Amino acid sequence: MLRVHFTSADFARTRFAVRPAPLQELHAALTTAVTRSGGPLFAPWRGRVLRSLPAASGALADLVPAGRPPSFLDVLGDTLAEGFEHIRATSSVLVRSELERVCGTAPAPRWIRDLHSGDETAWQTLHRAQRAAYETVLGPVWSVVQDLHREEFTRYALTVAEHGVAAAMTGLAPGSRLHEGVWEWPGAVPGRDVRLDGRGLVLLPTFHHPAGPLLQDTPGRPPVLTYPAGPKLPPTTGGPAGSAEALAAVLGRTRLDALRLLAEAHTTTSLARALHVSNATASSHAAALRSAGLATTTRAGRSVTHRRTALGTLIAGARFP
Numbered sequence: 001m002l003r004v005h006f007t008s009a010d011f012a013r014t015r016f017a018v019r020p021a022p023l024q025e026l027h028a029a030l031t032t033a034v035t036r037s038g039g040p041l042f043a044p045w046r047g048r049v050l051r052s053l054p055a056a057s058g059a060l061a062d063l064v065p066a067g068r069p070p071s072f073l074d075v076l077g078d079t080l081a082e083g084f085e086h087i088r089a090t091s092s093v094l095v096r097s098e099l100e101r102v103c104g105t106a107p108a109p110r111w112i113r114d115l116h117s118g119d120e121t122a123w124q125t126l127h128r129a130q131r132a133a134y135e136t137v138l139g140p141v142w143s144v145v146q147d148l149h150r151e152e153f154t155r156y157a158l159t160v161a162e163h164g165v166a167a168a169m170t171g172l173a174p175g176s177r178l179h180e181g182v183w184e185w186p187g188a189v190p191g192r193d194v195r196l197d198g199r200g201l202v203l204l205p206t207f208h209h210p211a212g213p214l215l216q217d218t219p220g221r222p223p224v225l226t227y228p229a230g231p232k233l234p235p236t237t238g239g240p241a242g243s244a245e246a247l248a249a250v251l252g253r254t255r256l257d258a259l260r261l262l263a264e265a266h267t268t269t270s271l272a273r274a275l276h277v278s279n280a281t282a283s284s285h286a287a288a289l290r291s292a293g294l295a296t297t298t299r300a301g302r303s304v305t306h307r308r309t310a311l312g313t314l315i316a317g318a319r320f321p
Helices: 008-013 022-035 042-052 055-062 080-088 092-103 110-116 120-137 139-163 165-171 241-251 253-261 268-275 279-291 310-316
Strands: 002-005 177-179 182-185 192-195 202-206 214-216 224-228 295-300 303-308
Touching (some): 022 042, 022 224, 042 120, 055 110, 055 120, 092 110, 120 139, 139 165, 139 202, 139 310, 253 310, 268 279, 279 295
Antiparallel strands (some): 002 182, 214 224, 295 303
16 A cells, blocks of 8 residues: 655645656556556557567666666656756766666666766667657657646646545545545555655656556655546557457447547437437447546537547547548
8 A cells, every 4th residue: 555644734735737747658658568557458559569669769678677667767847858857957876876776786788887877978878768769659649648638637626626635636546545644545555655744746647557656756856646547548549450440349339430420529319320329329328438538428408419538539549540
């Protein structure tokens, strides 16, 4: 169980990240790819990612020989460049200690030994690796990640306004609880206690890591809790016929057709007509898509209108013809 200890000052300083952080999201995605976590929709994505990662990104694997990345890689920042500036500003003492921790006594590649000594060329090797991985893994879907982040931000803000900070925080993780200033996450890192001691906490959703949370507590930086958001994002760029077949196998052919039709707003009647099914069946499909976060339903008087969400658009593959 992860236990995060708050003081009154910590509650006052807890905030929700206004925008997604590319490097944090990249590291969450790569963790998902190499640890094989996630449901059935992640399998095709995982295979494509691992096959398509360019050679330049291989340096990142050197930094996680035992699945334990150095903490100085976990930074906030609205862009890759800003995130790398934060990494580059890490104290040399922390860089050396973290490299020694993750590499242990095993022989390290030459560029990591150079990074340990502060060589600028080694830092550029790391920067190129992050950029190459981002362009392959996140670049094609980043606009959708931004849309999903805005939706999560709005949901959190509305919950705070209606029910208070405690309800908003525990709502991020069903099963967690806030008791006497301690936020408890069952099933997380066994027996880990983090004391904020007045520093506050930054809450950052991720859409590429279905398990969580990930809590970064790096000296000199605000603690950041990265948590899996909403229905989780099966990151896919669509396109290949095999992906369409995999989606049909998971959603069902008619429900997948409904998802694609909802690129435009439909009433239940017009959706039923387009699918050649009854109104009751069309309503059932729309409800299932809505419960998975793939569609929304709005009501105006007696009229009900359905339309897919940003997550539904990504899964349907409409952004990538």
